[in-house]
Amino acid sequence: MSIRYPNGKPYLPLPNESNQLKKQPNKVSYGNRGMSLEEDINSSNEYYLAKGIAVIHKKPTPLQIVKVDYPKRSAAVIKEAYFQQASTTDYNGVYKGKYIDFEAKETKNKTSFPLKNFHKHQIEHMRQVLLQKGICFSLLRFSAIDEVYLLDANHLCSFWSDQEMSRKSIPKKEIEVLGHQIPLGLYPRIDYLSIIEAVYFS
Amino acid sequence: MSIRYPNGKPYLPLPNESNQLKKQPNKVSYGNRGMSLEEDINSSNEYYLAKGIAVIHKKPTPLQIVKVDYPKRSAAVIKEAYFQQASTTDYNGVYKGKYIDFEAKETKNKTSFPLKNFHKHQIEHMRQVLLQKGICFSLLRFSAIDEVYLLDANHLCSFWSDQEMSRKSIPKKEIEVLGHQIPLGLYPRIDYLSIIEAVYFS
Numbered sequence: 245m246s247i248r249y250p251n252g253k254p255y256l257p258l259p260n261e262s263n264q265l266k267k268q269p270n271k272v273s274y275g276n277r278g279m280s281l282e283e284d285i286n287s288s289n290e291y292y293l294a295k296g297i298a299v300i301h302k303k304p305t306p307l308q309i310v311k312v313d314y315p316k317r318s319a320a321v322i323k324e325a326y327f328q329q330a331s332t333t334d335y336n337g338v339y340k341g342k343y344i345d346f347e348a349k350e351t352k353n354k355t356s357f358p359l360k361n362f363h364k365h366q367i368e369h370m371r372q373v374l375l376q377k378g379i380c381f382s383l384l385r386f387s388a389i390d391e392v393y394l395l396d397a398n399h400l401c402s403f404w405s406d407q408e409m410s411r412k413s414i415p416k417k418e419i420e421v422l423g424h425q426i427p428l429g430l431y432p433r434i435d436y437l438s439i440i441e442a443v444y445f446s
Numbered sequence: 447m448s449i450r451y452p453n454g455k456p457y458l459p460l461p462n463e464s465n466q467l468k469k470q471p472n473k474v475s476y477g478n479r480g481m482s483l484e485e486d487i488n489s490s491n492e493y494y495l496a497k498g499i500a501v502i503h504k505k506p507t508p509l510q511i512v513k514v515d516y517p518k519r520s521a522a523v524i525k526e527a528y529f530q531q532a533s534t535t536d537y538n539g540v541y542k543g544k545y546i547d548f549e550a551k552e553t554k555n556k557t558s559f560p561l562k563n564f565h566k567h568q569i570e571h572m573r574q575v576l577l578q579k580g581i582c583f584s585l586l587r588f589s590a591i592d593e594v595y596l597l598d599a600n601h602l603c604s605f606w607s608d609q610e611m612s613r614k615s616i617p618k619k620e621i622e623v624l625g626h627q628i629p630l631g632l633y634p635r636i637d638y639l640s641i642i643e644a645v646y647f648s
Contacts, residue, residue, distance in 0.1 A: 299574045301534055306506040307524065322509065325524040332503055336538060338547070341579035343540035372501045377543035 281350045281385045281392075285335065288432035298437055300337030300344055306330055332369045333380075339437060340445065343378040345370070346397075346436075350385035356413040357384050359404055367404045370397040379444050383426070383436060384419060394439045395423035483552045483587045483594075487537065490634035500639055502539030502546055508532055534571045535582075541639060542647065545580035547572070548599075548638075552587035558615040559586050561606055569606045572599040581646050585628070585638060586621060596641045597625035 282302070292298040311324035333347040347370075349361040362382075373380040380397035395414075399422045403414045424439045484504070494500040513526035535549040549572075551563040564584075575582040582599035597616075601624045605616045626641045 293574065296574075296577055299571070299578050299580070304506045304508040307509055307527070319528055322527040322529070323525065325509070325527055326521055327524070338545035338575055338578040338580035341545060342543060343545040345540070369501070372495065372498075373540055375498060376501050376540040378501070378540035 291432040
């Protein structure tokens with residue numbers, strides 16, 4: 245029944261304009277936010293998988309299912325469901341035996357990265373992963389200038405904790421110092437494992 | 447909008463009888479199969495998380511979304527979606543820095559475990575995880591006698607490969623020899639990490 249891309253990912257039709265997408269930007273934003281960053285990361289993960297370098301997947305979007313129909317002689321149809329905020333980060337997997345866990349976000353800002361891009365649950369999850377000695381970080385894209393940085397979750401969690409008393413965003417200059425700019429290419433598009441290798445394995 | 451349990455898990459109403467659940471057992475089986483085993487594992491994972499022992503979660507069920515409505519002044523409603531077969535295993539996470547990955551299945555059989563419980567994609571995923579030196583296994587419950595075994599994915603993949611020439615199920619006697627019976631209790635209900643500790647960390 246289901247339609248998939250050749251890589252096995254589900255085909256998700258984009259909502260059309262009659263769905264009032266433009267009238268409700270706040271309601272649908274988290275479904276589309278960071279889509280191109282997501283595509284680049286998924287493509288990079290497929291490259292890593294095909295080359296036998298790492299096994300890292302995006303988790304499916306959690307949905308609250310309210311109503312399911314079971315038509316005769318065909319597959320179950322979900323007739324009512326809602327998007328839910330994830331309680332963990334979006335990506336995890338394994339590289340050289342180590343647990344890898346990260347969240348990817350982007351901003352149109354040029355000089356700072358707003359902390360409101362992260363949810364409390366995600367930060368809590370990152371702290372739990374750090375306690376278990378997992379490799380945990382965020383990929384931050386400044387979309388206007390197409391620069392992507394890897395920032396260790398220890399730093400991100402510190403900025404998050406400080407935001408009540410201090411800034412609501414992370415200055416790009418601090419990301420440049422504390423984080424690591426990721427080389428962008430074609431195969432893979434966002435080679436974040438080259439940074440992981442250099443930072444955590446050497 | 448969404449209703450959740452205190453642990454953040456979504457509340458999923460069970461389909462009622464008018465949904466023809468009983469008339470279509472084959473169509474809905476993979477949605478309910480292993481539910482009580484799943485509950486026991488989720489409960490064990492919550493225990494591990496609360497005690498700071500490990501961070502292991504069940505992945506959300508992948509759904510193919512076909513139609514979404516965006517009503518004015520309320521959340522997006524998914525009006526048509528279908529269950530999809532997962533391309534990975536159901537559970538993964540981190541324990542002492544190591545990547546943990548497993549699938550949980552149960553059978554009513556008493557003397558063997560049918561291999562048809564596993565999908566080809568799941569076996570392929572397990573092989574990829576093993577190549578990356580992740581800790582990968584299956585939890586197998588014999589529900590009639592309430593015994594749960596941990597079987598390393600290396601063994602499971604071998605049985606899977608051999609099934610064309612050999613048996614379509616794994617004899618319980620072989621699982622008893624090659625696997626490890628897991629102590630069942632209350633906190634946690636299925637203490638599979640005690641086996642992981644003994645087998646992979648000592």
